Amino acid sequence: MKVMVIIKASSSSEAGELPSQELLTAMASYNEALVKAGIMMSGDGLKPSSEGYRIRFEGDDRTVIQGPFSETNQLIAGYWIWQVQSMEEAIEWVKKCPNPMKETSDIEIRSFYEMADFADNDPDQAVAQREQKLNQTIKMHQANLNTYLFFNGQAEAAIAYYQQHLSAELTLMMRFNESPDPIPEGMLPKGYEQKIMHAQIKVADHELFISDGCAPDEQPQGFSIALTLTESEEVERIFNALAQDGNIIMPLEKTFWSPLFGQVKDKFGISWMLMLPDEQTQ
Helix, strand or coil, rough: CEEEEEEECCCHHHHHCCCHHHHHHHHHHHHHHHHCCCEEEEEEEEEHHCCCCCEEECCEEEEEEEECCCCCHHEEEEEEEEECCCCHHHHHHHHHCCCCCCCCCEEEEEEEEHHHHHHHCCCCCCCCCCHHHHHHHHHHHHHEEEEECCCCCCCCHHHHHHHHHHHCCEEEEEHHHHHHCCCCCCCCCCCCCCEEEEEEEEEEEEEEEECCCHHHHCCCCEEEEEEEEHHHHHHHHHHHHHHHHHEEEEEEEEECCCCCEEEECCCCCEEEECCCCCCCHH
């Protein structure tokens, strides 16, 4: 279940008093524990209501009201979004939280509605299907798309060429013999140990992924589209959709650069690399 964990405002938070270094450190450790446990989806602190606004709805009228707002115990100073197994699990995690305020404070837990809760008012599932499409669109807006170029043994020369003529910035480079995991036997052509396994260059406002690949006899004309998503369910959904009537090049699995990575060629012959971001960069 998904829950919102709400830190209620206090007189100090409404006064704009920032947390001490000790509290910041304690909260950072707490957030690290939440992330490690796999339950934290997001979380942020909010500025005082004096910097906020309310919009009041009365029929067709809209009135903008500028803060501050007086009812401190009803205001929010921060929040988390958690994915937990039960409300009991959420309660146990909240009890481990450092006191977020210098005075007595409250943290509230509220569970989210799910579309199943509205089933009686949506008997044909039309609204549920629209919501599902909207959620998929939102997740795609959060994704990161890169073009992956394969140079079949000429990657290093290509990088130097782009640096000279396009002022390309080399941001990452790894050779095959630097791979943390052993290269599968028979995959790498002879003499390719020093070739580029993966590199990244920035050209203008776009980052290109580059590799020598494993086919030295071909002309450098191939490419893949690298799609990085934020949720494993979306990686699996899109991978399976692209694989329908296509060809799986590498099944989804954990790698040293991604918790979940796979490569598939769709029915139109376009190669896709789908992945979750490296856990260390999240």
